[in-house]
Amino acid sequence: MGRGPTIGQYFPGDSWLHRLDPRAKIVATVALAIALFTRDAWAALAVYATLAAVGLVVSRVPPSFVWRGLKPLVWLLVLTFVAQLFFARGEPLAELGPLRITREGLETAGLLSVRLVVLVVIGLLLTVTTPPIPLTDGLAWLLRPLRAIRVPTEELAVMVTIALRFIPTLLAEVQSIMMAQRARGADFSHGGPIRRARALVPVLVPLFIISFRRADELALAMEARCYEPGQRRTRLHPLRAGRRDAVLGVIVAAAIGVAAVI
Amino acid sequence: MVSSTSTPEHAWFRPVRDVRSGFNLAAWDVRIIAEAAIAIALAAALGQLRLFTMPQGGSVSLEMLPLLFLAARRGLGPAMIAGGLYGMVQLILPGAFIFHPAQAALDYPLAFAAVGVAGLVRPATWWRLSVAVALGMGGRLACHFLSGLIFFASYAPDWEAPWLYALTYNLLYLAPEAVITALLLWPLLKAYEAAFPAGPVDGRLSGQGRSRGR
Numbered sequence: 295m296g297r298g299p300t301i302g303q304y305f306p307g308d309s310w311l312h313r314l315d316p317r318a319k320i321v322a323t324v325a326l327a328i329a330l331f332t333r334d335a336w337a338a339l340a341v342y343a344t345l346a347a348v349g350l351v352v353s354r355v356p357p358s359f360v361w362r363g364l365k366p367l368v369w370l371l372v373l374t375f376v377a378q379l380f381f382a383r384g385e386p387l388a389e390l391g392p393l394r395i396t397r398e399g400l401e402t403a404g405l406l407s408v409r410l411v412v413l414v415v416i417g418l419l420l421t422v423t424t425p426p427i428p429l430t431d432g433l434a435w436l437l438r439p440l441r442a443i444r445v446p447t448e449e450l451a452v453m454v455t456i457a458l459r460f461i462p463t464l465l466a467e468v469q470s471i472m473m474a475q476r477a478r479g480a481d482f483s484h485g486g487p488i489r490r491a492r493a494l495v496p497v498l499v500p501l502f503i504i505s506f507r508r509a510d511e512l513a514l515a516m517e518a519r520c521y522e523p524g525q526r527r528t529r530l531h532p533l534r535a536g537r538r539d540a541v542l543g544v545i546v547a548a549a550i551g552v553a554a555v556i
Numbered sequence: 557m558v559s560s561t562s563t564p565e566h567a568w569f570r571p572v573r574d575v576r577s578g579f580n581l582a583a584w585d586v587r588i589i590a591e592a593a594i595a596i597a598l599a600a601a602l603g604q605l606r607l608f609t610m611p612q613g614g615s616v617s618l619e620m621l622p623l624l625f626l627a628a629r630r631g632l633g634p635a636m637i638a639g640g641l642y643g644m645v646q647l648i649l650p651g652a653f654i655f656h657p658a659q660a661a662l663d664y665p666l667a668f669a670a671v672g673v674a675g676l677v678r679p680a681t682w683w684r685l686s687v688a689v690a691l692g693m694g695g696r697l698a699c700h701f702l703s704g705l706i707f708f709a710s711y712a713p714d715w716e717a718p719w720l721y722a723l724t725y726n727l728l729y730l731a732p733e734a735v736i737t738a739l740l741l742w743p744l745l746k747a748y749e750a751a752f753p754a755g756p757v758d759g760r761l762s763g764q765g766r767s768r769g770r
Contacts, residue, residue, distance in 0.1 A: 303648060303649070311563060324575070327657065331657070332658075356625060364654055366652075367653075367655075369759040370655060371651070388563075410655055412656070413654070416652065417654065421648050428647065432673065434602050446581040449581045449582065449584070449589065450637070450641060451579070452589065452593070453592055453593040453637075453638070453641055454593075454596070454644065455590060456589075456590065456593035456594070456597070457593045457594070457641070457642075457645060458597075458645065459595035459597075460593070460594060461597045461600045461601055461645075462599035463597075464594075464597050464598055464600075464601040465601045465604060466606065467601075468601055468602070472726065482705060487607065487616070487732060487736065488735075488736070488739070489617070490607060491607065491736040491739060491740060494618070494740065495740060495743055495744070498618075498740060498744055499743070499744060499747040499748075500623070500626065501598070502598070502622075502744055502747075502748055503591050503621075503747070503748060503751050503752075505594050505597075505598050506591060506594060506748070507752075509587070509590040509591045509593070509594040510587065510590070510591075512590040512593075513585075513586045513587040513589070513590040513591075516586050516589075516590065521586060521740055522586075523581060523582050523583070523584050523586065524581075524582030524583070526574075532657050
């Protein structure tokens with residue numbers, strides 16, 4: 295909580311990456327992620343790592359922001375590294391009692407760790423440079439072929455967009471209700487788990503009532519504007535792909551091509 | 557729209573026709589769309605509030621509460637769809653944890669869609685509601701368990717008994733979360749019913765007062 299007004303990992307900006315069409319960015323990210331998992335050689339990894347690094351520079355996102363996205367990975371990296379280092383079979387390099395470091399172990403540990411970091415940075419470049427709502431729009435557009443098998447992509451996108459719009463509102467609501475109950479003497483930070491959970495009832499009841507009453511009003515407003523599930527909608531800001539997006543496509547295709555042959 | 561008045565009050569499960577129509581999103585009442593969206597937002601907001609973190613990682617939060625609330629009110633379809641979408645939303649919130657495509661799908665959209673399984677049960681009593689919560693938790697546990705196996709298969713292939721570790725790790729935070737959620741859900745549903753006596757709690761898919769086309 296208290297992460298400021300922006301939700302998600304979006305960092306507002308006006309860089310080349312920020313101005314790309316979300317659809318182009320999603321396709322590029324997915325293509326790179328698949329490519330990363332299909333070819334794990336050091337040379338190929340180096341290509342993708344370079345691309346990710348260039349992306350970070352171009353995006354002009356401060357390193358501290360990127361670090362925030364990488365932080366949850368640290369223990370996984372350590373665990374992977376240790377597990378690979380000691381448990382892989384192969385030619386021993388050093389022995390420490392029952393533990394044995396092997397050449398193969400060292401190499402796979404390094405390879406997996408680098409691949410993981412590159413993967414996460416590439417994913418981060420997408421979410422850091424694209425606000426959540428255009429991201430949803432782009433995803434919904436890309437999933438449109440699924441309408442042929444009667445997947446209601448449009449309605450799903452509407453739900454996600456509404457949810458994203460209300461997350462900050464509801465977070466503020468939670469905080470103000472908690473403050474109100476504290477002012478009346480509620481205590482949320484003492485006692486065992488059950489007692490602490492019980493203490494939350496006076497917060498949750500008003501929160502749910504306010505929230506679902508809001509849902510009711512929202513439904514009324516949507517109906518008043520002739521929203522009908524199952525009908526086609528038009529957009530206030532239609533997505534437009536341009537030359538920039540073609541350039542991104544060429545860069546990503548070139549990187550995957552180069553990584554596949556070297 | 558399908559009504560559930562034909563099924564006896566004592567039936568444990570929702571009628572199959574209601575369950576099936578719950579997945580037909582194009583036929584949903586706008587009210588259900590709005591409620592599902594708000595439930596997703598509420599889950600995300602409550603997910604930010606960590607009740608406590610287990611020593612081995614994994615933390616207990618109330619993020620399941622809105623999804624189970626939706627399951628109790630609207631049944632399987634809306635709850636599973638909202639759960640799946642909440643999982644997708646989580647992927648773009650800070651703190652999402654991705655190391656493998658299959659793991660990402662299992663740990664986020666599929667795990668929370670599985671919570672919606674709770675919507676199969678009609679939550680007429682406190683006891684049935686607890687069974688519903690247990691069902692939802694079981695679904696989520698199954699997904700996290702599978703993703704745990706994938707983790708070990710791809711990052712620590714020579715680990716012994718990975719299934720045991722994956723099971724205990726997930727149970728250690730899911731079980732307390734299930735108990736706390738079950739304890740809170742019943743008073744919450746009752747309080748909500750008292751505040752909105754007209755609201756359908758049984759999971760009828762058409763809105764009570766307004767309906768489309770009037």
